[in-house]
Amino acid sequence: MRGKEWVKLQLASLAMLALSACGGSQPSPPPAAAQPQSPTGAAPGNDEPANPAFIGRIWRSSTSGNALGTIVVFLPDRTMLMDSCFETFRVTKWGVAGNHIRWLEDTVPIEAEVIMPSPNELTLRIPGRDRDQTYIAMTDPWTCPDMPK
Numbered sequence: 001m002r003g004k005e006w007v008k009l010q011l012a013s014l015a016m017l018a019l020s021a022c023g024g025s026q027p028s029p030p031p032a033a034a035q036p037q038s039p040t041g042a043a044p045g046n047d048e049p050a051n052p053a054f055i056g057r058i059w060r061s062s063t064s065g066n067a068l069g070t071i072v073v074f075l076p077d078r079t080m081l082m083d084s085c086f087e088t089f090r091v092t093k094w095g096v097a098g099n100h101i102r103w104l105e106d107t108v109p110i111e112a113e114v115i116m117p118s119p120n121e122l123t124l125r126i127p128g129r130d131r132d133q134t135y136i137a138m139t140d141p142w143t144c145p146d147m148p149k
Contacts, residue, residue: 050099051116059122059135060142069144072135074101085144 049055054074061070061084069085074094080103082087094103101124102111112124112133120137 021045047096049096049101051114053116053119054114054122058138059127060138062134062136063131066133071138086147 047111056076057073059065059072060098063070067084067087069083071081072076072086073081075081078093078095080092080094081089082092090105092105094101096102099114100111101114102109104110110126114124115123115125115132117123120139122135122137124133124135126133
């Protein structure tokens with residue numbers, strides 16, 4: 001592993017640890033704008049996902065056309081980390097309504113249906129987008145390639 005790659009991997013690991021430690025004993029509720037009424041009919045106050053298996057894992061995008069090394073992490077304290085090899089990372093809060101999750105991207109509320117075809121596959125179906133966002137669980141070490149020159 002090259003020096004820059006090792007440093008980036010270590011910084012990402014430290015960022016995730018810091019984010020999980022910052023949650024305190026009581027998780028903060030997601031912003032109100034990220035919690036419109038549930039289209040799935042979930043009862044108000046139900047903040048547990050229908051299938052929580054996607055939480056606490058690092059998911060790497062397998063959708064062609066996404067930025068190289070795009071990852072997403074849904075932490076148990078309802079913090080979401082999004083990053084890629086060559087883009088600025090994003091940290092936001094996420095919320096739940098049945099099998100849908102919600103978060104904010106630059107003040108725009110995003111809602112996605114969570115589908116897990118297998119324990120190591122995650123699909124986010126976002127209405128209005130031309131294709132599903134697909135991810136695979138990162139179970140082995142992985143390093144971003146060098147930036148093209």
